[in-house]
Amino acid sequence: MIRLDNVSKFYYSKGVIAAGFSKISLDFDVGEFVAITGESGSGKSTLLNVISGLDTYEEGEMYINGEETSHYTEKDFEDYRRKYIGNIFQNFNLVNSYTVYQNVELVLLLAGVKRRDAKKRANELIDRCGLHDYRNAKASKLSGGQKQRVAIARALAKDTPIIIADEPTGNLDSESAADIIKLLSEIARDKLVIIVTHNFDQVEPYITRKIKMHDGKVLEDTKYDREEYVSEEAKPTLAVANNIRFPSMVRLGVRNAFNIPVKFLLLTFVFIFVTLALIFEMSIYQSEVYENGLLGYNYYFSNTSENRLVIRQKADDNSYRALTDEDVKTLEKTPNVKIVEKYDVLMDNQATFEDERGNFYIYGIAQNLKNYEFGDLDYGRMPEKPNEILIATTKNSYTIPSSDKLIKEFMSTDLYKYSRAGWTRDDKHPFRVVGIKFIENSDSPVIRAYESIMYLDDSIIEEMRIDSNATFSRYKILFQDVTYSTDMMWPMFNILPSEAVESGTCWVSDDYNMYVKNGFNAQGKDLKIIVNNNYYDDELNLTVSKVYNKQSFTSAYQLENGQRFEDVKGFILVNDKDLNKLYDKESYQVCVFVDDAMQVDKTANDIRDLGYEVLIIRDTLYNDGEGAILQLLNKVIILGVAIVLLVISYFVIRIILKSRNVYYSTIRMLGANVGVSRGLLIIDMMVCAGIGYFVVVGALKLLNIWFSSTYILKTVTEFMTIPQYALVFAIVILISLIISVRYSSKLFKKSTMQTIKEEV
């Protein structure tokens, strides 16, 4: 079935041509048990390698079942070897980390045999080769004789018609050697077995043919007549032309991942390192971007929480319409919306309190007491009366005094509320802070670092709302056909509420007499107050019912502590209820705080889809360009670090993979092509990469639960969203993929023979 016709093999090394063997013509057939002898260097191994298809020949022709092979490609030889050849080597070439069973099974799985069939056959062969008791022993733990039995079982597994053994007993003691030879002779009954041996006496009783080589030539070729000798045309009997089945590939890949614990740990460790580094990098980058986004400030919004959205809606006439509780409900149902504050105007007018002597000056975002949600208090109790305050604040805020003693004093001091953006303090109504709760900055979307929330009674919130409208309004006074804008520096056109003034009228100072065209008396003249702010326009038509002097003014308006009549002379006194009507308006602007600030753009779009106008406060912050340069620099640095990191891990993994060369050249010898090797390596690496990745993500999650307040952990996890975790995962998997592909194609650039000779 194999015929060599004047075949020669030359080696070229360093410009010198050496003959492995020359002009050899031989014929081999099934049922033959051939022993090749000859001194070292006579060309025995070279001949076997050419017959095995492990090496090429340069001259002559080799026929396989009559087919010429001189035109064969590497792949044709791979197929040939897979179908025809079982190799046995002097140094066994077993996978040392596999058990006996796994070694035999390996070759069957690589040949595309189903797992269940492979199991049956492997066990049969293990029994036949006398390895029954060692089925589950690691190959590395076996004696030389046992190892060679495994190698024989493996060579028989595919049921190839040709078994080629190059000095199979070279590393064995004489007893084991005799055993092995006997086993091979039994096999030779229905196969062609060719062995190279130095111990001819040992094989003589069994062989059917002896070939002696000398200096690359056949010196002697003797055939013995044996009764066992059967000659028949041999064809591959097993369906071995198939490639490995996918489930088997996965099984082997996963087995390889865990097979060698040191290798597994090293690889996984590298991937842990890569994952950690990527996550750190990504979150540092994210937090930089984020912080830069918050660097800015703006002139209109004092609550610049990144969670804040401001919402309005235009009516048909293109003016802004008043928003209702229905709108609030609709907004509350939008995903990621945490808090809907019907009166947005409250958010930019902080509740401000101070004690009489100015020792304690506190301010915070006003929230309705009903919305308190942080549980047990750290100090005091829940408010019960309208003038009692509960403060929720971060520990390091400036709102709460630092010592227990001072906190006690603070909570037993009367505080007075400021109104009109902090320029009048109402000293008539004392408040008390009765409860304090420390929260984390991240607990409430309403606040940013060092800020506080004042939980107040409904009625106080209501006052604040009206007061806030007043604070953010501009006025014009229309008197005697002349329009005057109000101006803090020019009190004449400012307005004060007074219960003493009758509804529909107002009191003015005698300065107004000068603006009256005829008669120099403002009394009885019309005065119009026009209010306008970001939300609405309104006006109040009044008649001047009195031109006040110091005495009448002080009877209608009580000056505050330290305030002199001269400071307020010129103010217009208006009936308090009339004035309230100007500011007690419905809500024209609603405020939404989202749960997850990272999703604020998406939520804004969701709300826009509902027909509202949405302003993202984060985007209104004024940023001065320095941030943009910083960001670019960051990006460059981060990209650089990422590349360095990947290159380092690439080389580390390559070093680790070097130890796998033996394995891959072995499976190649057993018939695995580049695709199979690549597939196995990819699965192997991906298992390690995946485990490394999930170890890191899991550990971060756990650490985050156990040490939730550690700053660095928070920075890491706070900015990592699911798409970002997915991105890190994709990068890690990509790295393992690239390395696997590169490594396996490098391995297959060399010829089969090279890899076996180098690595074994």
Ligand code: ADP
């Ligand atoms: P044997 O197995 O009988 O000891 P070999 O087949 O290994 O002999 O070697 C036959 C001849 O080919 C020797 O002269 C040896 O030096 C040479 N040879 C074998 N392999 C190579 C090689 N890879 N490169 C160059 N020369 C080689």
Ligand code: MG
């Ligand atoms: Mg040799």
